[in-house]
Amino acid sequence: MTRILLVHQNMPGQYREMMDALRRTGEHDIVFLTQRREAEAPQGVRKVLYRPHHRPAEDAYGLARVWAEAAGAGYGAALTCQALRDLGWRPDVILGHTGWGELLFLKHVWPDVPILGFFEYYYLNHGGPVNFDPEDPSDATAPYLLQARNAVPNANIHAVDRGTCPTLWQRDTFPEMFHPRLYVAHDGIRTDRLRPDPDVALELGRAGRVTRRDEIFTYMARNMERTRGFHVFMRALPDILAARPEARVLIVGGNEASYGRASSAEGGFRAEMEAEVGSRVDWSRVHFLGRLPYGDYQRVIQISRCHIYLTMPFVLSWSLLESMAMEATVVAADVAPVREAVRHGETGLLVDFFRPDLVARQVVEVLENPGRFAHLGPAARRHVVEHYDFETVCLPQHLAEINALLPEDRHVRV
Incomplete structure (x- = not known):
């Protein structure tokens, strides 16, 4: 022994x-x-x-x-x-x-x-x-x-x-x-356990039940902070929601600071960014889910038509590879650690971290034409199975x- x-x-x-x-x-x-x-x-x-x-x-x-x-x-x-x-x-x-x-x-x-x-x-x-x-x-x-x-x-x-x-x-x-x-x-990554599920459903309390038939896009980070591009995501959000009136966003993560300095705003960085985008967002279609049990987090990704992963050059998140294993169509920051896992147009879509307008445009394209990007999820899963x-x-x-x-x-x- x-x-x-x-x-x-x-x-x-x-x-x-x-x-x-x-x-x-x-x-x-x-x-x-x-x-x-x-x-x-x-x-x-x-x-x-x-x-x-x-x-x-x-x-x-x-x-x-x-x-x-x-x-x-x-x-x-x-x-x-x-x-x-x-x-x-x-x-x-x-x-x-x-x-x-x-x-x-x-x-x-x-x-x-x-x-x-x-x-x-x-x-x-x-x-x-x-x-x-x-x-x-x-x-x-x-x-x-x-x-x-x-x-x-x-x-x-x-x-x-x-x-x-x-x-x-x-x-x-x-x-x-x-x-x-x-x-x-x-x-x-346990790719044997992390798979797509066409029959997945998730209860959002008063916001109702969502399935793959709903137009859902997602963002996830341990905490909503600059290092993981939360400010870029929030600045892209008004244009995405305006272009896709049926779309809803599920946001997973806490409101603390894991990396870098914390926001001085009361209510943390989330409150700071909510104040900035303010009246430009239809908040009825924005669902902050907080930190979720692992099974619920999986269902969020399995439901997602487009998953947004934004990060500065830093430690690669498990969530990116897990999302790829579940065949998510990923729109991710074009930075070196992400490029190690994602090839643009082959296993995901890469966008300039500093351009919320380009993030929004890419997400809208995926939501408008899911069939055009349908090959990315299966290719992403194959890549994760082969390498991770x-x-x-x-x-x-x-x-x-x-x-x-x-x-x-x-x-x-x-």
Whole structure:
């Protein structure tokens, strides 16, 4: 029986599918180290909570704050792992996210245990979301703050035996000296579970029931914010609704700030953009659904005639690939990480992030002539199945890299 330690402050994070695949065999001793108290451990997984050893004060020095948080998380994780060690438990391999520091000191606990770290993003002053949108310029401190944030991945590359990045674009945000230690393989999409459904229906409460017969277009992000192009979507919305009087839009996501600065407006960025487009929108056809259970989110995409995915150059969202797997006709921002997954006119439609008018025009064309674009959804699904499917593509890649760190008699098998 192979003993596996999974580490992510927000269980399960990027290990959702990996954890499920490992536990289903019944042949592995799996411990998940996390801060997330409310997370439920599935059968076959033992959840172990750790507490950060230190949290910086609210007025902590800005250039040191992220490192202080990471060091506190790392030491807290190490102390909890020491307790596991003292009880006689030793993993054969450790898989964990590097972003919050939990992996930093684990070699002091188990010097000979291989660690495979998930490297998500290296903070860039140019080439990522910072300094991308002229409406949201960075201030003079940004280069210093970003370099200070990168102390965490810079330390982690020395704390792990191997690293993984989900996309080539994300790998290339890291300095070239990292690249020999990193391999590229996505977390994986369960295309066997994510499929189109012509008979799908969704209840919208007082707004009624919608099906594929309704003219529905959609937008989704974890939170409605600039990094995910919410302002561009909202500026395109009046023209789309005016051109398509029967169309309705379903908007999925929260109203907080995951990336970048929060809006100063009361009611957040959603309220700020509602005020800007104001009287130009027929709000009776706009449905903000908030954050949804996963099954309802799937139904939203399956109903959609056109799904809008807007992002600055940043970490590629699972939702894009999931939407493609469900054969959505996607209108997406023409930025480098999206171009890695979407080919214009073949698997989706790419538009200039800075041109809400072009976003609106493209969405209207799809809604007016769905047959003209009907080939895009099936082609998008084929592309995701070929390159991002968890069970047939991504899982074998990850297992090969994990097992290269282990003696044959401890290999991880599913």
